[in-house]
Amino acid sequence: MSKIKVKDLYLIFGFAKNQAMKMLKKGKSKKEIHSKTKCTVAVNNANLEIQEGEIFVIMGLSGSGKSSLLRCFNMLNTPTSGSILVDGEDITKMDRKQLLNLRRKKIGMVFQHFGLLPHKTILDNVAFGLEIQNIPLQERYAKAKEVLNLVGLNGYENSYPDQLSGGMQQRVGIARAIAADSEVLLMDEAFSALDPLIRTQMQDDLLEIQQKLKKTIIFITHDLDEALKLGNTIVIMKDGVIVQQGAPEDILLNPANDYVKDFIGNVDMSKVITASSIAEPFRVKITIGKEGPALIYRLMERLNTRLLPVISNDKEFLGYIRKKDVLNLILSKSTDLNSILIEIPRIREDMSVSDTLPLFINQNYPLTVVNENNYPLGYISYSDVVSLVTGYDEEEVKTIIENAN
Numbered sequence: 001m002s003k004i005k006v007k008d009l010y011l012i013f014g015f016a017k018n019q020a021m022k023m024l025k026k027g028k029s030k031k032e033i034h035s036k037t038k039c040t041v042a043v044n045n046a047n048l049e050i051q052e053g054e055i056f057v058i059m060g061l062s063g064s065g066k067s068s069l070l071r072c073f074n075m076l077n078t079p080t081s082g083s084i085l086v087d088g089e090d091i092t093k094m095d096r097k098q099l100l101n102l103r104r105k106k107i108g109m110v111f112q113h114f115g116l117l118p119h120k121t122i123l124d125n126v127a128f129g130l131e132i133q134n135i136p137l138q139e140r141y142a143k144a145k146e147v148l149n150l151v152g153l154n155g156y157e158n159s160y161p162d163q164l165s166g167g168m169q170q171r172v173g174i175a176r177a178i179a180a181d182s183e184v185l186l187m188d189e190a191f192s193a194l195d196p197l198i199r200t201q202m203q204d205d206l207l208e209i210q211q212k213l214k215k216t217i218i219f220i221t222h223d224l225d226e227a228l229k230l231g232n233t234i235v236i237m238k239d240g241v242i243v244q245q246g247a248p249e250d251i252l253l254n255p256a257n258d259y260v261k262d263f264i265g266n267v268d269m270s271k272v273i274t275a276s277s278i279a280e281p282f283r284v285k286i287t288i289g290k291e292g293p294a295l296i297y298r299l300m301e302r303l304n305t306r307l308l309p310v311i312s313n314d315k316e317f318l319g320y321i322r323k324k325d326v327l328n329l330i331l332s333k334s335t336d337l338n339s340i341l342i343e344i345p346r347i348r349e350d351m352s353v354s355d356t357l358p359l360f361i362n363q364n365y366p367l368t369v370v371n372e373n374n375y376p377l378g379y380i381s382y383s384d385v386v387s388l389v390t391g392y393d394e395e396e397v398k399t400i401i402e403n404a405n
Helices: 018-025 030-037 064-068 096-105 120-124 126-133 137-150 166-179 198-211 224-231 248-253 258-263 293-303 321-329 353-360 382-391 396-403
Strands: 002-013 040-051 053-058 081-086 107-110 183-190 217-222 233-238 242-245 307-311 317-322 346-348 367-370 374-382
Touching: 002 018, 002 064, 002 217, 018 030, 018 040, 018 321, 040 064, 040 233, 040 242, 053 064, 053 224, 053 396, 064 096, 096 107, 107 166, 120 126, 120 137, 120 166, 120 321, 126 166, 166 183, 198 224, 217 224, 224 248, 233 248, 233 258, 233 293, 233 382, 242 248, 242 258, 242 382, 293 321, 307 374, 317 321, 353 367, 353 382, 353 396
Parallel strands: 053 217, 053 233, 107 183, 183 217, 346 367
Antiparallel strands: 002 040, 002 081, 233 242, 307 317, 367 374
C-alpha cells in the first residue's frame, strides 16, 4: 500500500522562480537557468511512489537534489509546484498548525550530525519529541526507556551525548524519532559522519530495527553500497532529475543510461545480485509417485532435455533424474525412480551469486535455487555464475570451461 505519492514536483530556489519555471518547461538546462535567472533548480519534475513499510533510498552525487527532495517530505522545503500525498492528504496544502502536527506525530527526521541536545540526558533527548506533544512525564520516560532498549542503549539513560561514541549518538537520534511514534522516518546522510566499521554496524542495526517496527523510511545517501544494502527501492538523481528508480537488482542489471552505468560501475555485482534473480525457471517438475518412467521419458523426449527436477508430494526439491537413467529403468522393467535420483546442493534464493561458487565444486549439473520451503524456483549454471563474477561474456566462459574439461 502506498504511503507517499509525489506528483510533478518542482523545487526552485531563487527570486525569479516563475521565469525559471518557464525556461525549465522549454527544456533549458539547470546551468542555463542559473546563468539567466540566478535560480537553482533543485528538483525537476519528480514523480515517485513510496510503499508503506519500505526503506526507500534516494541517492546521487553532491548537488543532485536528493537532500532538497527529502526536505520536501516534511515541508522544510516548500515545493515550487506539484503535490506530495501522505496517506492520501496533500501536505503542500497544509497550514502552519497542520505542518507542526505532521512533524510532531507522523514524520520524524534523523540528522547526519545527530542533532542531540548536549545539556539533556540521553533519556530526555529520546523523550524530547514526546515532551513537545505534552505527553505526561512518566509515560514519556517509559516509552523512551522502551525504545532505548530496542536500539541497544539500555543503561545509558542518565548519560550525556558527549559521553557516547558517534554510533551510539546516532542510535539516540534514531530512538528519538521512533519514540515519537513517527510513521515515516527521514534519514539524511544519517551514517556518513561515522567511521566505516561503525557505519556498517549502524546499517545492520537499522535493518534489525526495521524488521521489528516496519516503519516507512526515506534514506538519503551518496554511497551505492549502502543504498544496495538498505534499500527496497532506490532512486538515482542527477541535476534535480530522477534518472532511474527501481529495486536494487533492477538498477544493477538494467541501468537506464550511461550515467547510471558509470554510477554503478565499481560495484561487485556478484556480491549484490542474488541467486533467484539469475535463476532460469524449470519448464517442468516431476513428482515421484505421480508419473512413471515411461511417461517421464516421453516428456523428456518432447522437451528435448536430458535432466528434470524432482519434487516430493509436499513440493520440496529432491534432486534430478537423467534421461539415460530413466531409459535404463524402462528397459529393466523397474519403476523405482528413487534409485536414480541424483541429489545436489540447494541454493537459497537470497544467497549472493559469488557465495554460490563453492557449491559447484565436483558438481556436473546446474544447481537448483529454492525458497524457504525448499520449493524449486529455477536453476543456475556454473557458467552463469562465472560470467557474472568475472565479467566475461557467457559464451566465452562456456568455451573456457569446455576447454578446461
